Amino acid sequence: MTDTLYRLAYYSLNALPSGEDTEVEVRRILEVSRRNNAKAGITGALLYTNGCFAQILEGDYAAVERTFETIQNDERHTAIVPLQFEKVSARGFGPWSMAYVGTDENAIAETLGLARAEDFYPARCDGAELFKVLHGVLLAQERGAAMGVHAWTLT
Numbered sequence: 844m845t846d847t848l849y850r851l852a853y854y855s856l857n858a859l860p861s862g863e864d865t866e867v868e869v870r871r872i873l874e875v876s877r878r879n880n881a882k883a884g885i886t887g888a889l890l891y892t893n894g895c896f897a898q899i900l901e902g903d904y905a906a907v908e909r910t911f912e913t914i915q916n917d918e919r920h921t922a923i924v925p926l927q928f929e930k931v932s933a934r935g936f937g938p939w940s941m942a943y944v945g946t947d948e949n950a951i952a953e954t955l956g957l958a959r960a961e962d963f964y965p966a967r968c969d970g971a972e973l974f975k976v977l978h979g980v981l982l983a984q985e986r987g988a989a990m991g992v993h994a995w996t997l998t
């Protein structure tokens with residue numbers, strides 16, 4: 844346990860120009876994030892679904908704040924809404940400098956106990972719910988990979 848560990852959760856709207864290949868762009872974001880976050884001691888997960896991004900960043904207060912400032916200035920998304928920035932006792936995404944949670948809306952709906960995948964929209968979540976979704980879907984993804992099910996293309 845460390846008393847300097849913080850978790851930040853936010854969601855935003857995709858602002859990629861129409862026609863832009865979203866998968867290629869998300870892959871680019873992940874590559875840069877993994878490289879930078881590993882150096883900064885940041886772990887977390889990124890979700891892209893329904894035209895929205897949602898992300899969890901965990902790490903030292905200053906590192907999370909600095910990274911989030913950079914992310915907020917990125918024109919590839921807009922309407923950025925922080926949901927949580929608070930001290931936590933342990934990392935939820937310890938092994939991942941930036942896990943990609945993907946766009947499997949059915950897995951998301953199942954994790955949240957929603958009847959329909961379309962009912963999930965990050966703007967309706969608070970920070971704790973967003974953490975639950977990203978963490979739950981990531982664990983389902985890991986279980987699928989262990990069973991040889993490769994439904995996730997951007998790992």
Ligand code: FAD
Pocket residue numbers: 871872875876877879880889896898900910913914915916917918919920941
């Ligand atoms: P560079 O090496 O300078 O750039 C890497 C690549 O990204 C280049 O191809 C460059 O063209 C492209 N790029 C950089 N900035 C932009 C921009 N504003 N618009 C279009 N293309 C651009 N960064 C992190 O370090 N950690 C994160 O967890 C993280 N999460 C992100 C989540 C989202 C939803 C988005 C949209 C961005 C995220 N980023 C994250 C990226 C961040 O906003 C910066 O682009 C990045 O940190 C710049 O790092 P760099 O200077 O090392 O990249």
